[in-house]
Amino acid sequence: MLAVTAHDHVPPGPVAVLANPTAGRGRHRGLLPGILQRLAGAGRPVELLRARTPEEAEAACHAAVAGGAGALVAVGGDGTVHRAMQAVAGTAVAFGPVPAGTGNDFAVETGFPADPIAAVDVITAALAAGRARPVDLAQLSRPGETDRWFGAVLAAGFDAIVNERANRMRWPRGPRRYDLAIVVELARLRPRRYRLVLDGVTQEIDAVLVAVGNAASYGGGMRICPDADPHDGLLDVVVGGRFDRRTLMRVKPQIYQGTHVTHPLVRVYRTRTVELSAEGITAYADGERSFDLPVTVTAVPAALRLLR
Structure with missing residues (x-):
């Protein structure tokens, strides 16, 4: 670090x-x-x-x-x-x-x-x-790659898969492309097996949503990691488990208020470092295409000086 x-x-x-x-x-x-x-x-x-x-x-x-x-x-x-x-x-x-x-x-x-x-x-x-x-x-690392930084959220679940789909599509233009990508990926929805190492403690989890937050929101105000604080030296890891299509679509609007974390299939972890592995996932950091998993994310206190 x-x-x-x-x-x-x-x-x-x-x-x-x-x-x-x-x-x-x-x-x-x-x-x-x-x-x-x-x-x-x-x-x-x-x-x-x-x-x-x-x-x-x-x-x-x-x-x-x-x-x-x-x-x-x-x-x-x-x-x-x-x-x-x-x-x-x-x-x-x-x-x-x-x-x-x-x-x-x-x-x-x-x-x-x-x-x-x-x-x-x-x-x-x-x-x-x-x-x-x-x-x-948050500092983002992957073997063989130059480290990257992000300030808000790393998406590594369904939302990252939708982003990847939308970025491959040439039609339609604008926001409708993202909407269509959601429809396509909902039809293919399945839990993925993730390996998380949280400050050295390993967990294997089947999940649909996985996000690592230095701050609370992504996607223009969706509070995916509602309690994440960019001043506490920690990361919030939010994991949404074995959602089916109907449950995911019911829970997804709750992300804007951050109330999805009360759902019984959602778990929240607080950690300094998380190693995140899964097959076939490209993570998105601050909405930008980032690394293929596996990645390591580390909280770096006071890494940026803001003009405030």
Whole structure:
């Protein structure tokens, strides 16, 4: 596990800004000039990063940090935040998420206003005061791969399978593709055998839903890990057992309120590290396609400095 040194100040250097113009289906596209102007009010140079793809965006963030940026601001949804986070996790560089996407779970769960302009004002005030506050992240590892970080939730059950199906489909476009993927995968629903090693204790479980939460929600407000706290140094692992189709569809709406954890087939574990194995599952972290299982997830306290 990476050792992280506490910093409650913002290092000197410019503010790098990563903006995803397609986030939230482009509804906040016109806000970017005003966002940049507001950030400049903190008295630091502001540099807009150029990138055409998610991979270029992540590389641009790494280059900005290596080039001496004191802060990085990500304007977009959880996917944009996830890409930017890879460059600043475990460093002293401060981070500000501006919620301008379809799903803004990390920003909202860590206390930023849901309105993007209000969030920018919070970030600007923190920059002007030189203030950054620590928050935990989860570190995701797989043999032979470079470690990744996530701030909200790792999905490794039915929702991850649906995401994988939707990403393979070329039709229909937009949200209907995800809806159709749900229908297809419901027809194929079956419990999978998972092996979980929770702080060294092994369990074999047949399950349909498996999520590892540093924070409570994913998917734009679904509280899959309702008691997860990104300041407690722990992960919440939520496991939904041998659901049939009818039971799953009855329970799934309860996830928005987090009341699904009272169902007798749901178990919640709290742990510092979880090793997660299953056949044929690709995990999704913060909504982004991640590693095939098996993976190891480790809670890293104070891994990120938030501009709050």
